[in-house]
Amino acid sequence: MSGVLVIAEHRQGALREATLECLGAALALGGEATTLLLADAPDALAGEITGRTHGLKLYAHPDLAAFNPELYLPVVMDAVKALQPSLVLMPHSSQGMDLAPALAGRLGLPLVTDCTGLSWNDGALSVQRAVYGGKAMQELALKPAATVVATLQAGAYQAAPAGAAETASESVTLTELAPRHARRFLEYLAGVVEDVDIAEADILVSVGRGIGGPDNIPQAQALADALGATLSCSRPVADAGWLPKSRQVGTSGKTVRPKIYLALGISGAFQHQAGMKNSGTIIAVNSDPRAPIFQVAHYGIVADLFEVLPKLSERFGG
Amino acid sequence: MKILVLVKNVPEVAEAELEIDQGALDLEDLEMVVNEWDNYAVEEAVRITEASGGEVHLMTLGNEDDEDVLRRGLAMGAHAASHLCDEAFDGSDPATLARVIAAAVKDGGYDLILTGVQSADLGQASTGVLLAQELGLPHATMAIALEPGAGEVVVTRELENNTSEKVALPLPALVTVQSGINQPRYVSIMGIRKVRKMTIEQIEADDLGLAEESLGAAASMVDSQSLALPPMGEGAQMLEGGLDSVCDQAAAILREKGGLA
Known part of the structure; x- marks a missing residue:
């Protein structure tokens, strides 16, 4: 095979959308797409993949209910050796970050991560990536290689449409898993306890690193x-403890779509954009005219947020 | 517990306007700082040894100026530091860097190796896990809590959508640390001065028995690479005018779109 091998991702009984985006990328690249789905009950998860991949291999084992790279690796390594794909593709997620470098390392394959664009160029892979927190784009041309391992940024590609491919699926029974190390999954933990649910708000005033410190939070409040x-925030504000984690917008925090999202001093790294880009109206204030937030905002103001804050408050009787 | 923390110096870009010159980042006006994620890893390691004994070793791979990142970590409470510094390492890809670091740490007898989830520059989130494969160690990424115990460490991993999971790794193991796992202590100039006399181990390619042709750009998977600034003028309608005018316009948009009086 010279096509793309996609490693499906699922959690707590649901397939993750990012898997379908990997299939969208695989179909865009052309050639055959084969998907590996490892789960306790893969048949129950196969529905959304069927019709979006040419080949589908379903691996069933009770210990595969939750992701564990040590259990995935021997299966995926065997499949790569048998199928010889040009590309092994998976989401750049908490799972992909655990699995892709381990796979590449154990098989000695080239690895590119968090890709926003992939294309073939005379048998070598060309890759686009966002770097420096989304403030610059990197274009990589790889040397020719038989197989490359890549992870894809969420949202970079559209999900493969249903019916895009005719699927031949095959069930593989795993009698024994062969982990190299005894890593054990223990449990899932629910999110932090909420003081307020930012996902329910009609209007969010959201602050980023530009707010400077906890002493300035009252101005935004x-x-x-x-x-x-x-009041909500981007990751650096929650990391620093200036606002509680429950206020964080982004891939690891909350996804929000308020009527109005007012972003103050948020540069707009991809992880943040993914959590707010579907808001009704996005107004961004940032001192850097090239801040990535302006790519998803509807209205932009290049200014010092501490000049804007009091003036805006005034206009609403604050 | 003997802990190794891998740290890296990176340009501070969060509050900077970047300039790209001939496909490369212009570093001239940028301050070099410890990679944010690595700083959390150092803090976590120091806290573990403060609570239950042991020692923290630091290692970086970079040019001569990057020694700063080691001094800073020593000031935070690390006990020793090594600097992999050789022009032969320039242009290496993450797989090569992992081989270099593995050669330097394989006989170190570390119980736990920590590093940041990713670096703030190229953000590949690769080198740590690749290193674990080189060393034959179990690994876990995205740690937001660590509970070291007898013969194992329980790692809380940040997943997507406000969820996390707990996994157990047998020691020795490698863990990549996510931002926000702790609140790193403040490092003063005085603190850094106090550790200026501590010896930093210098390691070159020769010391590791690594042939030059197995390093650098020649051994890299990358044929060529270039950087560009993202396109401007796509996306937002920029509000123009003086501060008062801009705020009037913003207030009008808020009233219209938000249904505010």
């Missing part, structure tokens, strides 16, 4: 109060 809005 004052504007939020004047607007009848809820």
Whole structure:
């Protein structure tokens, strides 16, 4: 095979959408797409993949209910050796970050991660990636290689449409898993306890690293109060403990789609954009005219947020 | 517990306007700082040894100026530091870097190796896990909590959509640390001055028995690479005018789209 091998991702009984985006990328690249689905009950998860991949291999084992790279690796390595794909593709997710470098390392294959674009160029892979927190784009031309391992940024490709391919599926019974190391999955933990659910808010005033420190949070809260809005934030603000984790918008936090999202001092790294880009109206204030947030905002203001904050509050009686 | 933390110096870009010159980042006006994720890893290691004994070793791979990142970690409470520094390493891809680092740490007797989930520059999130494969160690990425115990470490991994999972790894193991796992301590200039006399082990390619042709650009999977700034003028309608005018416009948009009085 010279096509693409996609490693499906699922959690707590549901297939993850990012898998379908990998299939979208695989189909865009052309050639055969084969999907590996490892699960306790893969048949129950196969529905969404069927019709979007040419080949589908279903591996069933009770220990595959939750992801564990040590259990996945021997299966995926055998499949790569048998199928000889040009590309092994999976999401750049908490799972892909655990699996892709381990696979590439154990098989000695080239690895490109968090890709936003992939194309073939005379048998070698060309890759686009966002670097420096989304402030620059990297274009990589790889040397020719028989097989490359790649992870794909969520949202970079559209999900493969249903019926895009005719699927031949095959069930593979795994009698024995052969982990190299005794890593054990213990349990899932639910998210942090909420003081307020930012996903329910009509208007979010959201602050980023540009807010500078905890002493400046009350200024943003004052504007939020004047607007009848809820205060949210980007990752660095929650990491620093300036606002609770429950206020964080982004891939690892909450996905929000309020009527209005007012982004103050948020540069707009991809992980943040993924959590807010479907908001009704996005207004961004940032001192850097090239901040990536302006690519998803509807309205942009290049200014010092500390000049804008009091003036805006004033206009709403704050 | 003997812990190794891999750290890296990176340009501070969060608050900077980047300039690209001939496909490469212009570093002239950028300050070099410890990679944010690695800083959390150092703090976590120091806390573990403060609570239950042991020692923290630091290692970086970089040019001479990058020694700063080791001094900073020593000031945070690390006990020793090594600097992999050789022009032969320039242009290496993550797989090569993992081989170099593996050669330097394989006999170190570490119980736990920590590094950041990714670096703030190219953000490949690869080198740590590749190193674990080189060393034959179990690994886990995206740690937001670590509970070291007898013969194993329980790692809480951040997943997507406000969920996480707990996994157990037998020691020795390699774990990549996510931002926010702790609140790293402040490092003062005085603190860094206090550790200026600590010896930093210098390691070159020869010391590791690595042939030059197995390193650098020649051994890299990458044929060529270039950087560009993202396109401007796509996306937002920029509000123009003086500060008052811009705020009037923003207020009008808020009233219209938000249904505010």
